[in-house]
Amino acid sequence: MILNKIFKNTLLLLAACLVLSACATKKEVATEAIKGQMQGDVYTGTDSVEYLADGVPDRVFFATNESILTTASRETLRAQAAWLRKNSSINVVLEGHADERGTREYNLALGERRANSAKDYLMTYGISSDRISVLSYGKERPVDSGSNPLAWSKNRRSVTVKAN
Amino acid sequence: MIKNYLIFIILITLPFKVFAIIEVDITRGNLDPLPLAVSPLSIDDKSKKEFQKILKKENIGSEISIIVENNLKTSGLFDPLSKDAFLQAPDIANLKPRFEDWNLIKAQALITGKVSLVDKKLRVEFRLWDVLAAKEMMALAFTTVPNNWRRVGHIISDKVYERLTGEKGYFDTRIIYVAEEGPKTQRIKKLAIMDQDGFNNKFLTLGNELVLTPRFNPTSQMVTYLSYFRNLPRVYLLDIETGTQEVVGDFPGMTFAPRFSPDGKKIIMSFAKDGRSDIYTMDLENRIVEKITNHPSIDTSPSYSPDGKYIAFNSDRSGYQQIYVMNSDGSDVKRISFGNGLYGTPVWSPRGDLIAFTKLHKGKFYIGVMRTDGSGERLLTENYYQEAPSWSPNGRVLIFYRETKTNAKGEGFSAKLWSIDLTGYNERLVSTSTDASDPSWSSLLSN
Numbered sequence: 087m088i089l090n091k092i093f094k095n096t097l098l099l100l101a102a103c104l105v106l107s108a109c110a111t112k113k114e115v116a117t118e119a120i121k122g123q124m125q126g127d128v129y130t131g132t133d134s135v136e137y138l139a140d141g142v143p144d145r146v147f148f149a150t151n152e153s154i155l156t157t158a159s160r161e162t163l164r165a166q167a168a169w170l171r172k173n174s175s176i177n178v179v180l181e182g183h184a185d186e187r188g189t190r191e192y193n194l195a196l197g198e199r200r201a202n203s204a205k206d207y208l209m210t211y212g213i214s215s216d217r218i219s220v221l222s223y224g225k226e227r228p229v230d231s232g233s234n235p236l237a238w239s240k241n242r243r244s245v246t247v248k249a250n
Numbered sequence: 251m252i253k254n255y256l257i258f259i260i261l262i263t264l265p266f267k268v269f270a271i272i273e274v275d276i277t278r279g280n281l282d283p284l285p286l287a288v289s290p291l292s293i294d295d296k297s298k299k300e301f302q303k304i305l306k307k308e309n310i311g312s313e314i315s316i317i318v319e320n321n322l323k324t325s326g327l328f329d330p331l332s333k334d335a336f337l338q339a340p341d342i343a344n345l346k347p348r349f350e351d352w353n354l355i356k357a358q359a360l361i362t363g364k365v366s367l368v369d370k371k372l373r374v375e376f377r378l379w380d381v382l383a384a385k386e387m388m389a390l391a392f393t394t395v396p397n398n399w400r401r402v403g404h405i406i407s408d409k410v411y412e413r414l415t416g417e418k419g420y421f422d423t424r425i426i427y428v429a430e431e432g433p434k435t436q437r438i439k440k441l442a443i444m445d446q447d448g449f450n451n452k453f454l455t456l457g458n459e460l461v462l463t464p465r466f467n468p469t470s471q472m473v474t475y476l477s478y479f480r481n482l483p484r485v486y487l488l489d490i491e492t493g494t495q496e497v498v499g500d501f502p503g504m505t506f507a508p509r510f511s512p513d514g515k516k517i518i519m520s521f522a523k524d525g526r527s528d529i530y531t532m533d534l535e536n537r538i539v540e541k542i543t544n545h546p547s548i549d550t551s552p553s554y555s556p557d558g559k560y561i562a563f564n565s566d567r568s569g570y571q572q573i574y575v576m577n578s579d580g581s582d583v584k585r586i587s588f589g590n591g592l593y594g595t596p597v598w599s600p601r602g603d604l605i606a607f608t609k610l611h612k613g614k615f616y617i618g619v620m621r622t623d624g625s626g627e628r629l630l631t632e633n634y635y636q637e638a639p640s641w642s643p644n645g646r647v648l649i650f651y652r653e654t655k656t657n658a659k660g661e662g663f664s665a666k667l668w669s670i671d672l673t674g675y676n677e678r679l680v681s682t683s684t685d686a687s688d689p690s691w692s693s694l695l696s697n
Contacts, residue, residue: 195520233634
C-alpha cells in the first residue's frame with residue numbers, strides 16, 4: 087500500500103517535471119528569437135527601420151532609461167552625417183521617443199535627451215546645428231503597440247526625419 | 251461657456267449646537283459605512299410640470315436625490331438605503347420625519363427636501379436629520395437657474411459630507427482629463443472636462459494636435475496643459491469659460507509638465523534644451539520668467555506645497571528618477587525618496603502633509619503617498635501600469651489613470667481613470683465615454 091503510494095507520487099512528480107521542461111524549452115525558443123533582435127535590451131533588428139538613402143538607416147535605439155549611443159548607433163549616425171554632407175540643402179528633425187514603462191513627463195524629457203545625443207553626434211561629424219531640430223514625443227508615438235521587452239526596445243529610439 | 255456659477259445659499263436655521271451623535275471617521279476606510287436614507291425631494295405638481303418642460307426630466311426632485319445618493323455611496327463612507335424600504339412620503343418626511351419609521355429600516359441619518367419653481371428659478375431646500383437623536387442637524391435652501399440642477403445635488407452632498415465627517419466635501423468639482431481614442435501607435439487625444447461624477451462631459455479641443463497633462467488653476471477656471479500645436483510641444487493656458495488660449499512664455503524649445511502655484515498667479519514647468527530639463531516659473535501678471543533648477547539632469551514634474559514655500563519635483567540627478575523637495579527659490583534641494591525602485595510625479599496634498607507619487611519597482615507601477623520628508627511611505631495600489639495621481643480638494647481621494655497590457659498581437663490596450671481613498675480602500679473606476687488619462691481635480695466650485 088505504502089509502496090504503491092510512493093510510486094504514485096513519483097509518477098506525479100515525473101509528470102510535473104515533464105510539463106515544466108516543456109515550458110522551459112518553449113520559453114527558450116522565444117528568448118532566442120528576441121536575442122537575435124536585441125543586444126542587452128537595445129534593439130538590433132531592422133523591423134521598423136526605414137532608410138533615408140541606400141545604406142542610411144533613419145533611426146537609432148537605446149537601452150532602458152539610457153541615452154548613450156551604442157557602437158551600432160554611432161555607425162548609423164556616421165552614415166547619416168555623410169549623407170547630410172552630400173545633401174547640404176536637407177534639414178532634419180530628430181524625433182526622440184521612450185517606451186511605455188515610464189511616467190509621461192519624465193519620458194518627454196528622456197525623448198528630448200535621446201534626440202540630443204544623436205544631434206551631438208551628427209554635429210561632431212560636421213553637421214551644423216542650424217540644420218537639426220529636436221522634437222520629443224516621449225511615449226506618445228510607439229511604433230510597436232506590444233507590451234513586451236522586444237516591442238519596448240523598438241520604441242526607445244531617435245528617428246531622423248527630413249524636414250524639407 | 252458655463253453660465254451662472256452663482257448659487258445663492260440661504261441658511262434657514264443656524265445649525266445650533268448639536269451633540270455629535272453621528273460621526274463618520276474618514277481615516278478608517280470603508281469598513282463600516284454609515285447607513286442613511288436619502289428621501290426623494292418632494293415637488294408640487296405645478297413645479298413638476300414646469301421642470302418637465304424646461305429640463306426634460308420626469309421628476310427633478312427624485313433626480314437630485316439620486317445625485318446625492320450616488321455621491322455619498324461613491325465616497326465609501328455612507329451606505330444609502332434602498333428607497334423601496336422607505337415608509338414615509340417625501341413631502342411629509344420633509345416637514346417632520348417619523349423617526350421610528352426611519353429607525354426601523356436602520357437609517358442613522360435622513361436627508362429630506364423640497365423642490366419648487368420660483369420666478370423661473372429652481373429653489374431647493376433640504377434638511378439633514380439625526381434619526382437616533384430625533385433632531386434636525388442642518389437645513390439649507392438654494393436658488394439657482396434650472397440648468398444648475400446637478401450642481402445643487404453636488405452641493406447638498408458636500409454639505410452633508412461636511413456636517414457628518416467634519417471635513418469639506420469634494421462633490422461640487424470637475425475633472426479635466428485627456429480623452430483618448432484610436433490605435434496605440436496613432437492615439438488621438440483631446441482635452442475634456444466633466445463633473446466629478448462623470449456627467450456634463452465636454453471636449454475642449456478637436457483632436458487635431460496631441461494634448462497632454464491638463465491641470466486646473468486652484469483659484470479660477472483656468473487650465474494649463476501641453477499641446478503639440480504646429481508640432482511644437484509648448485505649455486499653454488486655456489480659459490475654459492471663454493475658450494481663449496495662449497502660449498506660456500517664449501522658450502526656444504519644449505516646455506512641459508506645467509502646474510499652477512497655489513495662488514494661481516504663476517505657472518511652474520520644465521523647459522528642455524540640449525538634453526537637459528530644468529524647472530522654470532512664469533508670473534502670469536508681469537510675465538517674468540525665473541529659472542528655479544540648474545542641473546544637467548532631468549528635472550521635471552514640479553508641484554508646489556499648498557503654502558507656496560516649497561516645490562516637490564522629479565529628478566534623475568542621482569542616476570535614476572527620484573523625488574526631491576526644495577525651497578520655492580530653488581535653494582536647499584533634498585532628495586526624499588529612498589525606497590527600492592524609481593519614483594515620479596510627486597504631487598503635494600492640498601492639506602500639506604503628504605506627497606502622492608508614482609513608483610516603478612520590479613516591473614509594477616504603484617500609486618503611493620509619503621510624508622513631505624520622505625518618511626512613512628505607503629503604497630495604495632499596484633498594477634501593470636498606472637500613474638499621475640491628482641488630489642481631491644479635501645485631500646482624501648486620489649484620481650489617476652491606468653493602462654492595460656496588450657496581448658501578443660498588440661491588441662487590448664485601454665486607458666481609464668480610477669480613484670482610490672487615501673486609506674487605500676474604495677478603489678473605483680471613474681466612468682468616461684472614451685478612454686481617458688492625465689486627470690486633474692478642480693477645487694470646490696462653491697464654498
